[in-house]
Amino acid sequence: MTRSANPLVIGVDGRYITLDPGRSYRIGTAPHCEIRLPGPGPAAEMGTLLHRLHWTLGGLPSDSRVWLGDTEIVGRVVHLRMVPDGTPLLVRTPSGEARIGIGRTGATRPTPDSAVPSARTARSPSADQGTGSGRTDGVADGAATRRLHRIGPTTVIGRADGRGSDDAPGRIAVPGLGVAARHATLTRRAPGEYHVADHGRGSGTFTGGRAVLWARITPGATFSVGRSRFTLVQDGVLEEVRYGTSAGLAVEGLRAVHGNDTALDDLTFTLEAGQVLAVLGPSGAGKTTLFRALLGEVTVTGGRAVLQGLDSRTDAAQVRLLLGLVPQDDDLHRTITVRQVLDYAARLRMASDVTAADRGARVEAVCGGLNIADRMDTQVNDLSGGERKRVSIALEILGDPSLLMLDEPTSGLDPGAAREVMRLLRSAADRGCTVILVTHSTDQLHGVDQLLLLAPGGRSLYFGPPGDVLGSMDAPDYPTLMDRSRAAGPDPSARPGRFARFIRFVRSGRSGSAGPGGAARPGAAGRRHRSEETARRTAATRHRPRSHRPARQTVILTRRELSLLAARGPAGLLGLVGLAMVCGAFAALVASDRGLGGGPGGNPEALQVVNLLIIGAVLCGQALSYGNVVADFPIVRREFRTGVSPGPVVAAKALVYAGVGTIQAVASASVYLVFRPGPAAAFGLPSVMLLVLPLIGTVVCSMALGLLVSVCADRLERAVTLVTFASVCQVALNGVPFKLTSGPLHLASLVVPARWGQAALGSLTDVGRLVPGAPHDPLWAHRIGRAALDNAMLALLTALFLTAAWLVLRHRLRPI
Numbered sequence: 001m002t003r004s005a006n007p008l009v010i011g012v013d014g015r016y017i018t019l020d021p022g023r024s025y026r027i028g029t030a031p032h033c034e035i036r037l038p039g040p041g042p043a044a045e046m047g048t049l050l051h052r053l054h055w056t057l058g059g060l061p062s063d064s065r066v067w068l069g070d071t072e073i074v075g076r077v078v079h080l081r082m083v084p085d086g087t088p089l090l091v092r093t094p095s096g097e098a099r100i101g102i103g104r105t106g107a108t109r110p111t112p113d114s115a116v117p118s119a120r121t122a123r124s125p126s127a128d129q130g131t132g133s134g135r136t137d138g139v140a141d142g143a144a145t146r147r148l149h150r151i152g153p154t155t156v157i158g159r160a161d162g163r164g165s166d167d168a169p170g171r172i173a174v175p176g177l178g179v180a181a182r183h184a185t186l187t188r189r190a191p192g193e194y195h196v197a198d199h200g201r202g203s204g205t206f207t208g209g210r211a212v213l214w215a216r217i218t219p220g221a222t223f224s225v226g227r228s229r230f231t232l233v234q235d236g237v238l239e240e241v242r243y244g245t246s247a248g249l250a251v252e253g254l255r256a257v258h259g260n261d262t263a264l265d266d267l268t269f270t271l272e273a274g275q276v277l278a279v280l281g282p283s284g285a286g287k288t289t290l291f292r293a294l295l296g297e298v299t300v301t302g303g304r305a306v307l308q309g310l311d312s313r314t315d316a317a318q319v320r321l322l323l324g325l326v327p328q329d330d331d332l333h334r335t336i337t338v339r340q341v342l343d344y345a346a347r348l349r350m351a352s353d354v355t356a357a358d359r360g361a362r363v364e365a366v367c368g369g370l371n372i373a374d375r376m377d378t379q380v381n382d383l384s385g386g387e388r389k390r391v392s393i394a395l396e397i398l399g400d401p402s403l404l405m406l407d408e409p410t411s412g413l414d415p416g417a418a419r420e421v422m423r424l425l426r427s428a429a430d431r432g433c434t435v436i437l438v439t440h441s442t443d444q445l446h447g448v449d450q451l452l453l454l455a456p457g458g459r460s461l462y463f464g465p466p467g468d469v470l471g472s473m474d475a476p477d478y479p480t481l482m483d484r485s486r487a488a489g490p491d492p493s494a495r496p497g498r499f500a501r502f503i504r505f506v507r508s509g510r511s512g513s514a515g516p517g518g519a520a521r522p523g524a525a526g527r528r529h530r531s532e533e534t535a536r537r538t539a540a541t542r543h544r545p546r547s548h549r550p551a552r553q554t555v556i557l558t559r560r561e562l563s564l565l566a567a568r569g570p571a572g573l574l575g576l577v578g579l580a581m582v583c584g585a586f587a588a589l590v591a592s593d594r595g596l597g598g599g600p601g602g603n604p605e606a607l608q609v610v611n612l613l614i615i616g617a618v619l620c621g622q623a624l625s626y627g628n629v630v631a632d633f634p635i636v637r638r639e640f641r642t643g644v645s646p647g648p649v650v651a652a653k654a655l656v657y658a659g660v661g662t663i664q665a666v667a668s669a670s671v672y673l674v675f676r677p678g679p680a681a682a683f684g685l686p687s688v689m690l691l692v693l694p695l696i697g698t699v700v701c702s703m704a705l706g707l708l709v710s711v712c713a714d715r716l717e718r719a720v721t722l723v724t725f726a727s728v729c730q731v732a733l734n735g736v737p738f739k740l741t742s743g744p745l746h747l748a749s750l751v752v753p754a755r756w757g758q759a760a761l762g763s764l765t766d767v768g769r770l771v772p773g774a775p776h777d778p779l780w781a782h783r784i785g786r787a788a789l790d791n792a793m794l795a796l797l798t799a800l801f802l803t804a805a806w807l808v809l810r811h812r813l814r815p816i
Contacts, residue, residue, distance in 0.1 A: 008055050008080070011101035012037065021051035026059075027091070027098055037098050046091050046098050055080040057089070064093045071146065077250065077270065147240040148233070151194075155186040155238070157225050159202075159351065172240070176226040176400060177362060178203035178321070180351035183225055186217070192235045196223050200549060202351040203643065209315030224318060227402070229309070243308045245432040246273040247322060247402035249294075253303030256286075256293045256458070263289040263298060264458035275449040276426060276435045278466065280442065282486050286458030287438040291325055291405045295641060307403060320641055324396030328408040330388040331634035333560075334381040335567040338372065338391055339363070341380060342398060344560045348644055349399040352552050366394045369431075370424055379567075386417030390424065397428065399642055404428060406437040410444050418444050442478035453481070455488035550648050557644075557652035565656060579623065580664035580699075583616025584671030595676030596691070596765050606770040607762075609676075611736045613668065614757045617695045618730045620664045621702025621753070622709075624657045626723040629710035629809070637813060646809040653707060654802055661699035669695055679765035683784050690764040697794035698757030702730070704801035705753060711805045711812070730754035739775050753797055755779075760790035 008019040012035060019025055026033040028045040037046070048059040057078040060066065066073040067090040078089070080102060091098040149155075149172055158181045160173035174183070180201035187195050196205060197214040204211035206224040217223060222231045227243040249271040256264040263286045271277050279287045292298045294305055296316035305312040312319045332341055342363045350359060367373045370390045375383060380391060389409060396404060409425070410418035418441070426447030429435045445451065445466045453462040453469060462469050475481040565573070588595075591609045629636065629649075636649055669691045672678075678687035685693075706723060713719035731737075733745065734754035740746045749755040759779035761767075766782035768774050779790060 008049070008051075009103040010035070010049075011103070012099075016103075019049060019051075019055075021055075024051075025049040027057075027100070035100075044093070046093055057091075060091065061093050064091055066091050071144070079248075079270075079272065144241055144243045147242065149238045149240060151186060151188075151236060151238050153188045156182055157184045157186065157230075158182050172238075174226045174228045174242075176203075177350040177354055177358070178400070179226040181353050183351070184223075186238070189216075193218055194232060201353055202226075203321055204317075206315075206318045209310070209318055211317060227308070227322075243402070244273065245400065245402060246429075246434045247308045248273045249403060249434065249436075250306045251303070252305075254290075254293060254300065254305055255302035256289055256298045256300045258289060258298050262457050264293060266303070267454075267458060267460050268303075269450075269452055269460065269463045271434060271436070271450060273434055274429055274432060276429045276437070276447060277450045277452060278445055278448045279436060279438045279452045279454065280440075280469075281454035282456060282482055283440075284456045285454035285485070287454060288328075288407055289458060291407060291436075291438070294323060294403075294405070295320060295325065321399075321643065322402040323641070324399055324401030324404045325638070325641060326389075326392050326396050326404070326406040326409060327634065327638060328411055329634065330392045331638050332380050332388065332392060332395070333564060333632075333635065335379065336560075336563050337377050337379055338367075338383070339376040340560075340563055341391065342367070342376075342394060344556060344563075345395050345639075346398050347556045348553060348639065349642055352549065362398065366397050369427070370394050370397075371420075384417070386413050386420060389413065389417075389421055393421075393424065393428075397433070401433065403434045403436065406435070408439060409437055410439065410441055415443075419446070422446055422448075442481075453485055455485045459488060461485055461488050550645055550651075553644055553648035554651045554655075557648050558655050561652050561656040565660070576624070576660060577664060577667050580616065580620050580668040581671045583612070583620065584668035585675075587612040587616065587668075588672045588675035591672075591676045593676075595672075596679040596770070597677050598680065598766075598770050602772040603770040604772065606765065606767050607736065607774055609672075610758065610761050610765060610767055611734070613672065613691075613695060614698055614734060614754055614761060615731060616668055617665060617698040617757060618702045618754045619727065620668070621661050621699040621704075622706035622723050622727065624660060624664075624703045625653065625706035626709045626719050627716055628653055628657075629707065629805075630713045630716055630719045633812075636809070640813045646813055647806050650707065650711075650802060650806045650809060654704065657703050657707075658700045661703050662696050665695035665699045666692055682764065682766070682782070683787065685764075691761070693791065694757055694760035694764060694794075697760060697791050697798075698753055701753035701757070701794045701798045701801070704798045704805070708801045708805040708808070711808045734758040735775070735777050735779065739777070741778070751797065751800075753794065756790050756793040756797065760787060760794060763787040763790055 008021075010017050010019065017035065023034075025035050025048065026045050027035045027037065027047045027049065029037050030045050033045055035049070045059075046061065046064070047057050049055060049057055057066075057080065060078075066078055067088075068078060069087050087102045089098075089100050089102055151172075152170055155170055155172060157172045157174060159177070159179040160175045180199060182199055183202045184196055184198050184205045187197070189195055194217040195214055196207075196212075196217050198205035198212060200213075203226065205215075206212065207215045207217075207222065212223075215221075215223060217232050219232050219234055222229055224230070227245075229241045229243075231239045231241075233239045251270070252268050254264050254267040255262070265286075267286075267290070269277075279290060281287055289298055293300055294307075294312050296312060296319075300313055307319055307322055310319050310322070343359070346359045346363055350362075363376075364373065367376055370393060372387060372390050372394065375387055380388060383391065393404075393406070393409070404425075406425070409421050413421065422444050423446075425435050425437065429447075429449075439445075448466050450464065451462065451466040451469055452460060453473070455461050462472050464472065470476070470478070470481060473481055473484055475484055587609050590605060590612055592603060592605045594603050596606055596609060597603065636644075636646070639649075640646065669678075669688065673688065673691070679690050681687050682690060705726060709722045709726060710719055713722055729748075730752055731754070733740065733749040733752045735749070735758050740749045740755070756779075759777070762777070762780035763782055763786050768776070768780045769782065774780075779786065
């Protein structure tokens with residue numbers, strides 16, 4: 001294998017040339033090129049060989065195509081770090097082609113003409129036998145393989161389970177727990193025309209960077225399932241490029257803004273698959289913004305970031321499935337056990353048909369690798385800081401990310417725990433997961449392969465081995481290095497050392513995309529061009545929303561909400577019901593011996609009883625939910641990045657707390673009825689139902705309003721302010737303190753749950769007849785139509801509040 005410390009030997013036209021790592025070499029037919037190529041055609045420069053930690057080929061024309069061995073390379077930089085001796089390299093441009101062989105000193109001489117494809121379709125599909133079977137055509141750095149599949153009228157693409165059915169006829173097996181057993185079906189509709197349909201059980205089927213329900217596939221069009229990218233080569237022949245578990249990252253000229261400020265300024269670097277990168281810099285240097293740019297959560301104004309051939313700007317939805325972000329704070333539910341946290345996370349991230357045994361085995365394996373297997377039945381709140389950090393890392397590793405990003409993973413940990421976290425990250429990278437971590441700490445760089453130093457405003461100062469950063473910046477120690485990074489100038493071309501030379505080298509051919517790091521990064525063409533080609537060739541496509549499993553997610557999240565509710569314990573649950581019981585008891589104390597019944601001279605206290613019962617229902621409902629989403633928002637945002645939609649989040653909370661609210665309404669009515677009689681039966685309903693139904697509607701509607709308040713608030717203090725204001729409005733605008741028959745206050749009262757709850761209970765109990773001199777309110781009329789309208793309005797307001805909560809939450813979570 002080629003080593004970065006060795007000279008490079010290349011073979012050109014039967015000649016062997018040993019390259020000096022201290023020089024750069026231009027390749028082409030032009031007279032000034034250090035490596036002259038034979039053949040007719042206009043004089044042209046076709047690329048530059050340069051040693052930057054390892055040998056790279058860059059400066060390629062934008063219209064060039066490159067093959068390393070039998071694998072076509074995506075992007076503008078070809079990395080030759082781990083290339084087997086004798087590997088042929090082909091660069092083809094309209095002005096000609098360069099055929100060279102790669103070797104090293106003392107190795108077998110390279111053979112530039114052997115095994116180089118003469119055209120993109122040089123491989124014969126007939127070499128593959130059997131429908132749905134494939135063969136490995138080439139490997140680049142262990143990162144990707146190419147396979148050709150002969151497909152019939154119907155081909156099922158599903159998860160490789162290793163149980164003997166992977167290579168069955170009519171089936172293509174794709175690894176990954178995010179892939180369902182029957183993930184998608186490719187059906188032939190006409191000669192050269194296929195339809196791919198997603199079954200909605202896994203992480204999605206993508207075309208043009210977007211998840212689809214179905215799409216029409218013609219020769220040249222592509223679609224992706226898991227880490228496999230499929231291209232219809234010709235009728236009956238499907239090519240698969242299967243990427244490895246780790247991914248290289250190429251960032252070229254990336255610019256991003258946050259508000260009105262520049263957050264990243266012309267950032268360029270390449271990270272190879274399986275490496276650990278530490279991002280260092282003072283506050284305001286754009287370290288966390290880099291992660292948010294990769295996730296599509298900040299406005300990117302220039303440049304690009306490419307991961308496994310996918311552009312983070314045009315293919316953001318698909319890229320996010322390959323990323324795992326561990327935030328600085330351990331955003332976890334702390335009142336349940338580690339096992340519960342990870343099991344629910346696995347359910348959300350894995351395909352719906354993954355068995356409980358396979359899911360449990362994955363959780364056990366991840367916890368064993370992170371040394372927390374003995375803490376799985378411990379409540380998260382009882383863990384140490386280092387153990388919680390490991391649980392937070394396990395949460396992301398469950399999703400099998402290609403690139404794991406961590407924001408200040410050692411912040412707040414003691415030195416021993418910090419070293420353990422860094423050791424685990426190094427171990428994760430060695431097992432096939434590329435790692436980027438943001439840090440302020442300069443004493444926790446053990447096991448880091450590369451270091452990126454940023455200045456304020458997101459300007460890069462250094463990229464390379466951590467041991468060289470002090471010398472490159474002429475700093476005697478790290479405190480001095482940080483001081484100099486704060487005062488660094490904005491011009492990256494003025495940076496000293498090898499990194500500045502590399503920046504200028506990359507910029508010399510910026511018109512194309514930067515290829516991902518690592519040894520040869522495979523792919524059929526630049527992702528941008530591929531997306532445009534797919535858009536032209538795919539005549540009919542039906543797109544999915546960002547998540548296409550809302551019903552399943554709702555079920556999982558509802559079960560988790562119930563677990564969180566149960567974790568409060570008997571005292572916490574009794575407190576929820578106790579508040580409602582107190583409200584019922586207060587209403588009973590105010591009521592006369594007749595309760596809500598009638599009698600000679602009427603029942604003057606009946607209106608106050610109705611008012612107290614409704615106010616209690618309002619307060620109970622709002623108290624259930626006003627602090628829920630605002631407290632869980634970091635967790636909601638973290639799960640949104642992994643594909644959890646805001647709709648299921650709101651729906652799950654609404655379902656659980658609607659159930660709790662129903663219990664509260666029944667408890668309040670029951671306590672009241674223990675001490676005082678209820679209203680007379682009416683409309684075919686017993687006395688208990690006349691009391692319970694409006695209370696349930698009021699509690700649930702107020703719960704929905706509290707949920708909307710919680711979604712709108714950015715912190716708990718603001719949620720308290722908003723819910724207090726809402727409570728005052730509910731008491732003032734329910735129709736009891738003063739008449740609400742016209743004017744602005746009447747219009748405002750129409751969206752107040754207490755107004756319609758008071759009307760519903762007043763109508764069913766005929767409070768206008770019971771209370772002599774009661775204000776005449778048409779909403780209290782004792783008629784079946786009026787009572788039905790009042791209760792229907794509670795249901796309508798509940799739906800409106802929940803819909804508004806969903807829209808606001810979606811807006812707050814929506815990537816820019």
